[in-house]
Amino acid sequence: MSLNAWKLELCSYSSSNTATIPAYGRDLQHRKPPKSNISAQLRRLQDHDFPDDARQLNNNNVDVFERSTEGKDASISGRTDSEERNVGENVASLGLASCLKTRDIRDFNKAVPVAPLVLSDPGDPIVQVPASISSRLLEHQNGGVQFLYNLYKKNHGGVLGDDMGLGKTIQTIAFLSAIIGNSTDEEEYQGDQRRNRINGGPILIVCPTSVIHNWGDEFSKWGDLSFSIYHGPNRDLILEKIVGGTVDILITSFDTFRINDKTLCKIQWDVVVVDEAHRLKNEKSGLYKSCVGLQTKKRFGLTGTIMQNKISELFNLFDWVSPGSLGTREHFRDFYDEPLKHGQRLSAPERFVRIADERKQHLSSVLKKYLLRRTKEETIGHLMLGKEDNVVFCTMSELQKRAYRRMLEQPEIQTLIHKDLPCGCGSPLKQVECCNRTVPDGILWSWLHKDNPDGCDSCPFCLVLPCIVKLQQISNHLELIKPNPKDDTEKQKKDAELASAIFGSDVGLVGGSTQNESFMELSDVEHCGKMQALGRLVSLWVSHGDKILLFSYSVRILDILEKFLIRRSYCFSRLDGSTPMNLRQSLVDDFNRCPSKQVFLISTRAGGLGLNLVSANHVVIFDPNWNPSQDLQAQDRSFRYGQKRHVVVFRFLAAGSVEELVYSRQIYKQQLSNIAVSGKMEKRYFEGIQDCKDFQGELFGICNLFRDLSDKLFTSEIIEQHGETGEKDSNTKLVLGSTLENKDLGVVYSHRNEDVVNMGGRDASSSLIENHETSRKCKREEFMLIAEFMGMRELEFSKWILSASTTVLEEMLQKYKKSKC
Template sequence: MLKEKQLDKKGPVLIVCPSSVIHNWECEFSIWSSFIVSIYHGSNRDLIFEKLQGNGVEVLITSFDTFRIHGNILSDVKWEIVIVDEAHRLKNEKSKLYTAFLDIKTRKRVGLTGTVMQNKIMELFNLFDWVAPGSLGTREHFREFYDEPLKQGQRSTAPERFVQVAGKRKQHLVSILRKYMLRRTKEETIGHLMMGKEDNVVFCAMGELQKRVYRRVLQLPDVQCLINKDIPCSCGSPLTQVECCNRIVPNGIIWPYLHRDNPDGCDSCPFCLVLPCLVKLQQISNHLELIKPNPRDEPDKQRKDIEFASAVFGPDVDLVGGSTQTESFMGLSDAKHCGKMRALEKLMTSWALKGDKILLFSYSVRMLDILEKFLIRKGYCFSRLDGSTPTNMRQSLVDEFNSSPSKQVFLISTRAGGLGLNLVSANRVVIFDPNWNPSQDLQAQDRSFRFGQKRHVVVFRLLAAGSLEELVYSRQVYKQQLSNIAVSGKMEKRYFEGVQDCKEFQGELFGICNLFRDLSDKLFTSEIIELHEKQGQEVDHCGNKQELTGVTSSSRPKTMQPSESERTATNELGLEDLGIVYFHRNEDIVNSGPGFQEKKEVNFAPDDDRRPDTCVAGKRQKRKPDRVENVLPARDRKKIQYGLLADFKGMDVVEFSKWVLSATPVEREIVLENFKKRKKRTIEVR
């Protein structure tokens, strides 16, 4: 009998998660279970491990960093189940964290993540190969059979046979993933309980001074060395410049500092310059003050930054208060030389009048400092959370913001607050600077778009038009589309000629020369969308206008001629006054067609019974909600209901959107109640 009990006894469970949510896991276990739970984190690790060895722990919770450092100790335990929260952290097979997880001894592995793929399709393999080893074959097989065909088939000029092969491979991949992946999106589960989210990408005009500084950076010897890397060397040798005479840049500004201890350069020269130069361009795109020296840096770096700032400010140095950091509060908070801050200033003024609550994200702590001074100058009541905020204070800041009507803005570091926070009182989200990884920006948006949100959430991603940030966003679109293809089997629009990790097809997205292109007089994203439309794949088949916080404009590229009525509306509402040169909704650009799994579920009646709001021969078809509403996805059903509400109010959709933004919550509630009553009376009469 004793032997049978010993055989039935199961091993402990290990949960590895970000340190910020350790106590959330502990709290949920205390509410919903009676397991013996311990936390392996901090100074009492040895005591907890002794307790674990004595069978006194049923569930052990630890952080990624703790496991990475002490994984050799925990890997000796025979775990019943290992659960990894935010499992996308295992995307890189070369990382120490991934290597540590490979040594775990366990019968079952579970990964929890909202972004199963972030940057590359091979990340998908790494994650599934840990959860279910061998489920997707070998690494080389996966790369040849799935990764390469899917990327090549997404190329804008890919031959038809490439597109057909990619279609078959993606369907095959999705059918395999379904065996190991349980996917539940907000739209599928609680979409009917939420008001929805709109993700606007807003291209803000850089200030004239910003443009001049941006161009001067591109003319620096350090950057020119990278731009001209493939040009034949001027000495007459058959080698390129970077292989011959221009491998090092002793006359540069950034290169001498990087190699101050090694004047002959490093093994990576000159490509070691890429990241520092990109950081400078991103800083200029956000705020000129960021390229000035940081007083907290070491003296040598401060001297280098002063030299860099003096070179790129040139004759404009006095306009920005010199090449050293501005001490003036009024100078730092002035939006005069920052295109994105000018747009933000006017947008926030209109939101504050309507009682909106705002989340304002930035990756840079120095940018947060500038934005904080900007908020103080404008008189906004705000909270702030960044990496220096103690962990035990974060939840109290969140609770105060959610409960206090006087708190208008929450200033948040994307790194520190992009995960785990629940800020449902906010209905406006601003991403001040984009990240190369699209999931970082999407996760930041979802701090507000969560269960418990009572208002429609409107997101504004601010980009400096004509800067590197446009390329960053275009790569975000590319990565999101690859994720939709590989994970959901969706049909995506083929905008780009570039193929990731393929030197033969770098196109407009990849390669060093694209990173350092002068886009200051162009709308890079707009041009790509326009080219896509010229190829007969329209971005908005019905030519619908869009609403941006009370400003109505066509989302079509600037180079396309709008109608007279559109020009009049745009001029009256002042897009140019806001400093916005172009905008579109991210979902209109990224999401194209249904996934492989959805094709069998959605069937529309033929001929006249088409999907609502589709266009045939340039004419809008009459909506027939009674016949098709029940088979539409939740987002489309919401659009239909919104249209019915507009009809009930006697307005078109755009006019009704303006009314919704200007109306008080009480006025909105009255209209909604009257609409429901009329709908109920109609059903009773039938």
């Protein structure tokens, strides 16, 4: 498409009608155009070093200006006709046309607004975002900047809780540019000296170490603010600049701030911004205690995961940004926390459910004063191609099942399971309080207490985490429980002894109790249920030209998967903690550009943040995490603005293992978050209540963690008994695709996570929701009829729709309507 029609004109007013011009309009009559014009912005879209948020063209708050003389247009925009044609070719090469409908293409024909974004109310002193920044903001980002400013002028703090990838950093920079009074006009400079334009003191940004320089890069690209990074050497010199008023903004890391909190808390800050603010969830942490001492009321948190594990985390975060907004800690626990948890119990009395519903609505209304939360679907959903989050329960191999049972029979786990039984010595005390407080015959216990044969103050509960780790290792790959050659000799000896006990008579089948480096044995999938399923699925995906992200928390698993891919001649890339920082972006760019790159192996810890792998359309998370946000961050590497295809996520779980408990608790935590933060209705599945010994149910407590689930369909039974999803077989076909229904995938059960977590409960007050569900069901039935008319399966038809043009879709619908007549 030629862009000769793209015309730019400065905002101007008729000289004969200046009386009608608003005050701020008269100030802008001679304002210079922004530093970034359309051509420059489009060139940035091709620059891989430029952040995703800055690639978003402003589709809102713009007007189309047309001029009658083409030569004048060229002089205003600064581009010749040939340059315009080159810009058009650049747009075509971006591959954006496939994801833009008619209204989006129309938005591309709009001009960049020259006027800044005014935040202040009429009659107040003008506070505005410079046009060079506001011209590149999307509508939801404009709203976020206005939200931050509204809190600021009321001398309050708040939380910007947008989904990952919606530009929280950019919105913050735009807000700071406005309150500092930033401008690119020459009169703001006096020679080589920068004039200090802060009225209320400097600004502090505290963030993870890994994104410190990213913040600096964003300030350089988006704003014209003076900043310094308070990290590493020369901190005293930087601090002098802040105190002297020659620097607007100080950026530091969590650890540096915690270590130097006494110095930094002496400064009277105008604004404090904490990135990844969910790190403030624990009031006992050193970081939280340090942040409490900051001298400002204007505290802002940025996080896409407002609540991760417990409702009490909400209190800690919002009591920091706006002290007293949720009352006292005791009030919050009694009025919100306990009623919401008890009301979500499956067999909760109707009175409890009703009280929980009232309290969640009240909590949601209070949080809205200090929280702005938007999702990708409701903001830039029309610019994206969608995502499915599937959970796949893979059967463990027979060898894994035997090893798992032997681990459950170890004396440490048996002691934990029987901790509350009466002691066999005749004492009225429980076993954990009497003879079985220590486990001297346990291999794990003797290693952990090698320097203290009498045990520690936490015995035997100090064994819980090590035992869970061993069970998770068995669930993923038997090679993980073998000793690590990098450990000291004594630890390797103990690990080998435990591995021999777990393998038992099967030790020969796994190449012994020490780490095996045989390429053929490690790349073989026979003794790993997840790898059996992965092998069949990857083969199918690659044959269809799909690109796959494969995540794991374990570097050892990545080593094994690498051999697995080499054996099958797949072309892949790999990124983990050992990958140099200066090479990571080139690996990402190469994977996105190169069609031959089929799989990207990524360590979840190293690649959970900051990577934009938009060319991938399949994401596999090999091992789940207790914290659901970690898995969601991994998914978002490909599900973000600029994605090229519909993204399908597969979370692998070992059926009958502790991973089922991990996932069930993820469901529980996500539902509590939806209830407490958004006031949503969620289906009640579980009897257990977090942190309540009287209602541990099927989820909580040590006995549940170490239960043998190998002969049960634990999660599927809960979901299908209390949920509204379809039968197991039909669910598996729906998730994995009909082309796989007759193949042995090694999959016990599967479902879509969004069908379970965001299902919503039913009661007398939910008729509107029921009507919506009925309407959605009718639409789904109609969709399946159209797919049948086209001779396609449902999943195949969904992919076809995403790639079809508007004209083709209209022709297809007309033919379908004629066939019904």
